[in-house]
Amino acid sequence: MRRRRTGMIAVVSALGMTAVLGGCGLTGGSDEVTLRLVAADYGDSAANSSEKYWNSLVEAYEKDHPDVNVEVSIYSWTDVDRKVKELVDAGKAPDLAQIGAYADYAKAGKLYTASELLSITTQADFLPQLAAAGAVNGAQYGMPFASSTRLLFYNKSLFADAGIEAPQTWQGLVTAAEALKADGVKFPYALPLGPEEAQAETMQWLLSGRGGYTDPNTGSYVLDSDENVETFDWLKSELVGEDLVGPVEPKSLDRADAFEAFTDGDVGMLNGHPTLMKAAAAKGVKFGMVPMPGVEGPSRISMGVADWMMAFKQNGHAEEAGDFLDFVYDDENVLSLSREYDLLPVTTPVWDTMSVAKEDADLKPFLDALPTSELYPVGRTSWAAVNAAIKQKIGRAVAYGGDPATVLRELQATAATEENAE
Missing domain, CATH: 3.40.190.10 (Periplasmic binding protein-like II)
Known part of the structure; x- marks a missing residue:
């Protein structure tokens, strides 16, 4: 069974504006934990910015999680990897980052492994070749977030x-x-x-x-x-x-x-x-x-590519981060992301769903290519x-x-x- 915990989420845009989605502020009781996530923008306009996806996720998560605050800062792909590096170099690593590469951070010992974070069910759901591409020396540090083929x-x-x-x-x-x-x-x-x-x-x-x-x-x-x-x-x-x-x-x-x-x-x-x-x-x-x-x-x-989610150790929030990621990788949320941005899913259950769904017929050639695709050697520094x-x-x-x-x-x-x- 996947773990669930209570919490509340705020979304922080790349412009620095914060929308608090809940009945209390960011500084609630002493038992509250704030998770900070830096994420890339998959949209091509303000109308379909990834903030739309994260807002929806926030609202759903906030209903049952009053003790965990999650701040999501969204940046363009031009800026997001650099922003995370700046935060890490400054000793202010986010709890979670959804960016293009993870290997350097894994080699430096800054990341939790997937097994330290995720439920067994969530970890087992990843498509095998994507999970393998997220590994360094046999341990998975990079969790695939979105994928594509050519x-x-x-x-x-x-x-x-x-x-x-x-x-x-x-x-x-x-x-x-x-x-x-x-x-x-x-x-x-x-x-x-x-x-x-x-x-x-x-x-x-x-x-x-x-x-x-x-x-x-x-x-x-x-x-x-x-x-x-x-x-x-x-x-x-x-x-x-x-x-x-x-x-x-x-x-x-x-x-x-x-x-x-x-x-x-x-x-x-x-x-x-x-x-x-x-x-x-x-x-x-x-x-x-x-x-x-x-x-x-x-x-x-075919050539496959993936973008990666990772969790930094610095703030010691493995349990809270893992619980939130279990929610992020829930079938409904993976399906929502894939359909909103014409991305391929990273989990087997959602791949099964999209491969037969009429509304995903346009993506079927790419979905068919995904299980046998080969990715860049991203697990190497x-x-x-x-x-x-x-x-x-x-x-x-x-x-x-x-x-x-x-x-x-x-x-x-x-x-x-x-x-x-x-």
């Missing part, structure tokens, strides 16, 4: 005009791109290897080429593996070299710009996540989604530096005069140095 989006109208179908193989992708180019499409395949999010596009291609960032058996970095070099050799010669990626060099094309071009109807194909669906539909773009093409057929492994290096350098691998093997060897050298320092 699929190949294609413009149905442009494909119909060119008389082609969605590709299933690399060769099929080239054939489609050639037809789109001949039909005057600006970006037959958009290849965003610019510094914004090059690590995502890179990983999707590596997985489709039977490679990846790490060895699945040892966990060590293998960026310059034969499979990875072959993948980027192919990208450079067959896509970039044949002028099938559009007028912007991949090293200068960011993901946001590629998405915007897709919603403008200028892109035939690109890798995308669920939020692209709403943006494209809002502009009237008719699109389809298929698994990433592979060498001989659709890739069996070295990943932050490796990630930064990929963003900075990988675009050179497919540039004119570039050499994929050389660039991947440089990245592997960086990874090995960081790995040895862990």
Whole structure:
């Protein structure tokens, strides 16, 4: 049975305004405990800010919890990780943080493990590969909060005009791109290897080429593996070299710009996540989604990503934080978050529900890809530096005069140095 305790919650916006949702203030009786949570904003406007989600959660929790105050401070994704770091460095760590990475804090001994916080039921509900990605040296510190996968989006109208179908193989992708180019499409395949999010596009291609960032058996970095070099050799010669990626060099094309071009109807194909669906539909773009093409057929492994919840030890509120998190991960609340922001669920019961629900049919291709997805090696403190290096350098691998093997060897050298320092 999941634990329940009494409490009251206040929500603190990024602007510093506090809305107290209860009959008493933040400084009640001596037995009261205040939990402070810093959270990221999943909304794209004031109307659907994550404050809406947390307010709803607050109201439900407050009914039965008069002895625990929870202050939720919401920041944009641009600011939230930096804000948490500033608080930790200043000796004022929040009790809970919902941000993009946890490994550095875990390595420094600042976090509770999931087993020190959550009920057995809550911990067992996490999708296995997400729980595994939240572990450092076998202990789970990062609790997945939201997830996503990537699929190949294609413009149905442009494909119909060119008389082609969605590709299933690399060769099929080239054939489609050639037809789109001949039909005057600006970006037959958009290849965003610019510094914004090059690590995502890179990983999707590596997985489709039977490679990846790490060895699945040892966990060590293998960026310059034969499979990875072959993948980027192919990208450079067959896509970039044949002028099938559009007028912007991949090293200068960011993901946001590629998405915007897709919603403008200028892109035939690109890798995308669920939020692209709403943006494209809002502009009237008719699109389809298929698994990433592979060498001989659709890739069996998609790239997955997750955002993380973590609990800091500093204030000693393990029991209260754990009880609140049990509530946060209640099926109803996970489902509400996923549907409100077009996110994928992080728990098996909610994945089961959404996989068959008619109202979640648009997300089904992403839901189907989630159980077999592979995530970044976020449990390694070295990943932050490796990630930064990929963003900075990988675009050179497919540039004119570039050499994929050389660039991947440089990245592997960086990874090995960081790995040895862990």
